[in-house]
Amino acid sequence: MKIWKIVTVLLAVLLLAGCVGSVSGADISEILITSISAPETAEKPDTTASTTTTGITVDKVEWPGVKDNAFDANKAHTVKVTAKATTSNQFVRNPIAKVNGNSADSVTVSADNKTATITYTFPATKAADKISSIEIKSLDAPITSATPDKSATVDSDEGDDAANISEISWSPTDSPFQMDKAYKVTIKLKTSSKEYVWDSTVSAKIGSISLNTSEVSISGNIVTLTHTYPKTQPLGKISSMNLGVNAPAVGKNPSSSVTTNSNMFTATSSWSPSGAFKPDTSYTTTVTITAKYGYLFDSTISAKVNGADASVLRKSDTEAVVTYTFAQIASVDSVRLNIASPATGEKAQTTVSDATANPIGSAKSATVTWTPSLxxxxxxxxxEYTAAVSIPISGSSSVFDDETLVYINGERALVASISSDSKTITATYTFPKTTFIPNPIEIIKEMFNLMLAIFNPASYVFL
Structure with a gap:
């Protein structure tokens, strides 16, 4: 009896378990997909969606055939939506489906009735706008010594954002541009998005230059422009030169540096004869001029050296030689001056304004110092006083040298020194002693002593 009860209970449990296992969810016969953005030309596909159907979720939204993540123009695009039934729900074998309220093209249910795939084809997108004319702006034409321009802006009849420049190249590939060469530019452009396409023919300009049809080619969404510019020209012609050099100065060494007011050329100088400058010698500077790249010498050239006209030899389009001979620097043979001789109690002379020299005018004045001090x-x-006379040169066409003689009051003075630039000479001359003037009181005392000596020799006191 107990065994029978146990068997009965087990059968009841199994029956109950079978009944529970046989309970099923809802059968889904209508699938409503919403909130998918309709395709628009050049826009990105919408990969999200919603549903108003209870018991399902949207698993994914796909757009088969869409390239570059953007919708093509003038094309009907198909969306593919995958929906999944939740928990114990399941799709019927042939459910009805709608996308954004429109009947789906197809609905496919998986074998386990848990997944449904819905497709729907939207109306065709808007046709692309056609670009029929373009203009390249801000591209610099080739100029000698300039760097080739690798950037520019583009405008079109569909606006300045319809096309982009993808590449600019030059042939030959010189950088910078060379002189007297013709350069060809190649510019490649592509449409900025699928919203635009090139027309069957496209007119083009590069700056103010209108291109002919042979200079414009179209391949897919790429337009290639080519244009050959005229040969590059010189940056300028050199027709005159103002040069500055360090003029000869006795005792100084010649300098090769040259100053100029132009950035069209470089210049260096040489001197003849060479070596430190000497007086009584003619010096010629030869300045070699080299035009900087891009500049050429004109057929006729003039030149000045330190403001004076100079000779010019044009050796080539890029080289010229300028020569200029400076006037000799004369050495001073002699200087003569007069100084008031020292006299007891008199003011000493400290300047001379009437000196004479040979060559005439080479020295005119002097300053005088005295030793011992006054x-x-x-x-x-x-x-006994000595005068030290300092005589400066007058002008720039003469100098003192070791053979210069100085005369003071007609007497030859001793030349003490010549400055390093040979512009000042110092001479000394010693005058006789000044006259001794006795004190009157001392004279009277001496006379008194002499009288005493006459009458009383033993009392005489020598002063």
């Missing part, structure tokens, strides 16, 4: 600027009695 008392309030006056000479003392019984002193």
């Amino acid at each position: 008392t309030n600027g006056e000479f003392d009695a019984g002193v």
Whole structure:
């Protein structure tokens, strides 16, 4: 009896389990997909969607055949939506489906009735706008010594954002541009999006230059422009030159540097004869001029050196030689001047304004210092004074040298020194002692002593 009860209970449990296992969810016969953005030319596909059907979820949204993640123009695009039934729900074998309220093209249900694939084809997108004319802006034409331009802007009859420049190249590939060469530019453009296409023929300009049909080619969404510019020209012609050099200065060494007011050429100088400058010698500077790249010498050239006209030899389009001979620097043979001789109690002379020299005018003045030192600027009695005379050169066409003689009051003075630039000479001359003037009181005392000596020799005191 107990065994029978146990068997009965087990059968009841199994029956109950079978009943529970046989409970099923809802059968889904209509699938409503919403909120998918309709395709628009050049826009990105919408990969999200919603559903108003209970018991399902949208698993994914796909767009077969869409390239570059953008819709093509003038084309009907098909969306593919995958929906999944939730929990114990399942799709019927042939459900009805709608996308954005429109009947689906097809509905496919998986074998386990848990997945449904819906397709729907939207109306064709808008046709692309056709670009029929373009203009390249801000591209610099070839100029000698300039760097080739690798960037520019583009405008079109569909606006300045309808096309982009993908490449700019030059042939020959010189950088910078060379002189007297013809350069060809190649510009490749592509439409900025699928919203635009090239017309069957496209007119083009590069700056103000209108291209002919042979300079414009179309291949797919790429337009290639080519144009050959005229030969590059010189940057300028050199017709005159103002040059500055360090003029000869006795004792100085020649300099090869040259100053100029032009950036069209470089210049260096040489001197003849060479070596440190000497007086009484003619010096010629030869300046070699080399035109900088892009500049040429004109057929006729003039030149100045330190403001004076110079000779020019044009050797080629890019080289010229300028020569200029400076006037000799004369050495001063002699300088003569007069100084008031020292006199006891007199003011000492400290300047001379009437010196004479050979060559005439080469020296005109002098300053005088005295040794030993003066008392309030006056000479003392019984002193031998020496005058040191400093004589500057007058003008720039003469100098002092070791053979220059100085005469003071007609007497030859001793040349003490010549400055390093040979522009100042110093000479000394020693005058006789100044006259001794006795003190009157001392004279009276001496006379008194002499009288005493006459009458009383033993009492005489020698002063």
